[in-house]
Amino acid sequence: MKKKTFHLISLGCAKNTVDSNSMARLLMQSGYQAVANPKQAEIMIVNTCGFIKPARDEAIETLHELSDLKKSGQVLLAAGCMAERFGGQIAAACPKVDGVLGTLHIPEILSLIERLQDRGKRPELPVRDLPALAALASPLVHQFAPQGASAYLKIADGCSRRCAFCSIPLIKGNWRSRPAEEILRDAAILQDMGTQELILIAQDTTAYAQDRGEKDALPGLIEAILKAAPEIPWLRILYAFPGFVSERLVDLMAASSVIQPYLDIPLQHAHPEVLRRMRRPDDMTWVRETIAAMREKIPGIAIRSTFITGFPGETESEFAALYDFLEEMKFDRVGVFPYYPEEGTASAALGDTVPEAVKNERLDLLMRRQQEISHAINRSFIGKTLNVLIEGEQDGVMVGRSYRDAPEIDGLVFVDGAAAPGEIIPVRINSALEYDLIGKVVG
Template structure:
């Protein structure tokens, strides 16, 4: 896209482009925030560099979702603060600084600029960069931090209206605020013009898209139809679904449209009615099981991915057995798991529920993981000799393989990979391939077209 906005004027900035080095942590939604932030900086006259030592500015984009993520973010800030040179400036952005910025400012005076989750123009203003009133920050070019020019995440909404008992996202990012369909389509068209072949729509709850605005907001189905009508992007993927707003119209559209990737990521968290109630998930086990089987029936060949949470306060052995029974019934194609992490300000902190011993919780997670690995091994064995469609993600440098890629049933960064041992192609291309060998979480293929 050719941006009509004139360059920002930076008070006292030298003619040489200042360089910024980016350390990104956290989820895809946080990545999009960082991409928008760096996009503003590039438009303002900055350039990126590949090492902190060459940079004039170091940007650490933090995550604050659970305790482990907070620790990782703090360690990243401390590492950059310790290594930074006298004239370098350190910027901290993202969820951790958004939630704990005031406290961190006192503890880390080495940081020069603090910003939270992305707000257009906020960082530039703090840096003394003046933007013309006519410049629409929403339309600035994004910097692709994912490392794959043919793939991009496209955030369709900010925040979340759910108040799941364990989750700090509403505290960090506020209530859901869906973008307009027109803005999303415009960004998708820009990404397509840049060579993007796969977009992944992301929000905390994609199925609730637009609903907080009533009739003016549109729905996920309307958004998908607009993207199909106005772009030719071959693969359109979605993360994440919440069970309550998955309807027949959405399932039928996915089944009908080949450009809508047959992939559903729907975190269920648990299966016991008692646990679902305590987690404030607002659905029951039977509704969940019926929906999961319905998705499989209505969308032939669909890949189901989910996430479960074990060790939530009050979880008994019987509750966990109910979860395992559901996993054995549904047999998710991909499954992630977490041990409960207490987060201040979340509803569970006010509940009078007994804690689960950490060793028990970790044993439960191990049981989930072991079961899923058995399924992955069975799947791998059954795939040998079959033909699959893949997208080539990268050249396999210094390897016996030619390329690495994915099938339709694998999302970027989260799932299994394909290793191409024979055949020619280019990154971003789609190819048919014959599976000649397989291991859990990877297929070895030869291109056959």
């Protein structure tokens, strides 16, 4: 009998990685096998990102590459965020795509494949309907993605905030927090799979259960996860929203040896006027006080943030305030992105007033300064010992991550010595690069 096979390319963020894993699990439960070579796959899937134009360009390019390889009998699907909002554009730009499966319709992948196989090939466009939203919360759909010894665990999807630049709510809809029992079930499964690092994700983890009318529910959820999966040694929280990092959350992080002293708080800007135009919290006093309290209660905490340059109307002095803030806060990790106007968002109506060259110049200025800050912080670790989760080998050297590094976005620790992937071992740091550290296994 012919083997059922699929090849899946996951683009975009960790939340998309989780959706890709959910699709792969549904396919495998139905007898499909994953194959690394797209030429050998009966079903080829690109899980697209649709957040900003460069991500959509990458999705179209990837679909074109697979279209070029596509042979008769193969099915090519575009799934994910771009497919949800711009399915028609995909169908027009990539005529060899057989089906378009929006991110809200991922549980329907098997029925879409069956329909395509039954009735020939013509593009299917996503339909936003409530049954599909309900299906997303189905207990059949696990929402996690193991990556080596780490695993992303999605606790909610969508976003009910309306930041002026952001198209996520238009793609993913409003907040939908997963029931705690499903999250705990997934955490226990990941523990059984040997997960060493559990990474909680959502568009905004601090909004967990706000859609159910609960306030500050994240700390309680984390406590329950720690009980449900007591053998997972590391837990990391991503994407906290300014204004919603509660004292209870900070105290829980301070008291737990499992919750890694690391927090990603995307601030986007530091000038109150720009933040107001962005429709984001503009209380910089809260930001300064909360970060100071976290640093006091959780010594050594690594804080990551992201910023946008060239938001409509950003003046020289507003940018200078952002630069000074970066200088003042000495974040461990920073990501900077140039502003892209996104169709349908509130800021699109403000025009794209800052020239691209200025956006990029401001981005470079921030990143160059941050590189120096990051290097200085890294140098302060020389002579210290950090626990490192080993991920594998690069050019004959062991590589891993410390509590200061989330996968894919932060730095690495290069380790002299022997250890197996998935082991957490003490490493004495002897050298520091801008973003990475170098050390030797202790003992």
